[in-house]
Amino acid sequence: MNLLREATALLLPDACPGCGRARSAPLCPSCFLALCGPVRRVAPAAGGVRVHAAADYDGPVRELLIAHKERRALALARPLGGALALAVRAGPGGAADAGPCLLVPVPSARAAVRARGHDPVRRMAVAAAAALRARGRPVAVAAALHHARRVADQSELGAAERRRNVDGAFAVRGARGARVLPPGAPVVLVDDLVTTGATLREAARAVAAGGGKVLAAAVVAAVPERSGAGGPSGSGAVGYHADGQPPSPEREIHRIGV
Numbered sequence: 598m599n600l601l602r603e604a605t606a607l608l609l610p611d612a613c614p615g616c617g618r619a620r621s622a623p624l625c626p627s628c629f630l631a632l633c634g635p636v637r638r639v640a641p642a643a644g645g646v647r648v649h650a651a652a653d654y655d656g657p658v659r660e661l662l663i664a665h666k667e668r669r670a671l672a673l674a675r676p677l678g679g680a681l682a683l684a685v686r687a688g689p690g691g692a693a694d695a696g697p698c699l700l701v702p703v704p705s706a707r708a709a710v711r712a713r714g715h716d717p718v719r720r721m722a723v724a725a726a727a728a729l730r731a732r733g734r735p736v737a738v739a740a741a742l743h744h745a746r747r748v749a750d751q752s753e754l755g756a757a758e759r760r761r762n763v764d765g766a767f768a769v770r771g772a773r774g775a776r777v778l779p780p781g782a783p784v785v786l787v788d789d790l791v792t793t794g795a796t797l798r799e800a801a802r803a804v805a806a807g808g809g810k811v812l813a814a815a816v817v818a819a820v821p822e823r824s825g826a827g828g829p830s831g832s833g834a835v836g837y838h839a840d841g842q843p844p845s846p847e848r849e850i851h852r853i854g855v
């Protein structure tokens with residue numbers, strides 16, 4: 598499937614990276630709408646930090662994230678960042694009238710950034726911050742976290758292994774020099790994807806250890822729950838908008854700010 602997608606992208610440069618259909622913008626209207634929510638709260642929370650996702654990691658959203666991350670489809674940073682902004686706005690401290698906060702991207706390993714030629718999460722965070730500022734929210738990106746040690750690729754690991762793999766893996770930059778995070782700085786962690794929450798949990802731990810105050814976490818997409826949403830254990834994955842209004846494409850396009 599990915600091979601087909603890559604072949605399509607090579608042979609038909611005007612094909613939407615999400616679905617392969619013709620497009621005139623970075624992505625087609627249908628794939629754009631797939632990024633427009635409704636935002637859902639992801640369960641379980643990552644170490645007590647609420648996580649909101651703008652979409653499920655499935656179908657075109659998955660393809661868009663991969664095209665941006667692995668194939669340098671950099672024009673997608675803006676719509677993906679817009680989706681991230683929706684997820685930020687849904688979390689605690691994320692309302693339009695809330696005070697300033699820092700978006701702290703989950704760090705990519707240096708080798709991965711070198712291999713890809715860019716840092717996709719950081720790039721999306723910058724786009725999200727621009728979308729939030731355009732709507733009056735004083736937000737900045739602080740790339741405050743880095744890898745304190747190497748970690749294995751999470752994609753091959755189960756939930757418990759993921760947790761062990763990233764346990765203690767991140768640290769706030771500048772611990773021995775200039776501080777990147779002012780003490781008590783309000784932080785929203787941002788990432789492209791959440792699966793088990795292990796990485797966000799570790800990021801929250803590291804930010805708290807570095808003196809920041811983690812308000813929430815926001816991701817573009819969450820891996821769909823297999824057990825079925827709305828089960829008795831309470832997935833928390835009830836689709837909703839931050840302001841409780843029903844979705845409509847026109848409204849979402851306005852909200853997402855692209």
Ligand SMILES: [Zn+2]
Nearest residue numbers: 613616625628
């Ligand atoms: Zn499309």
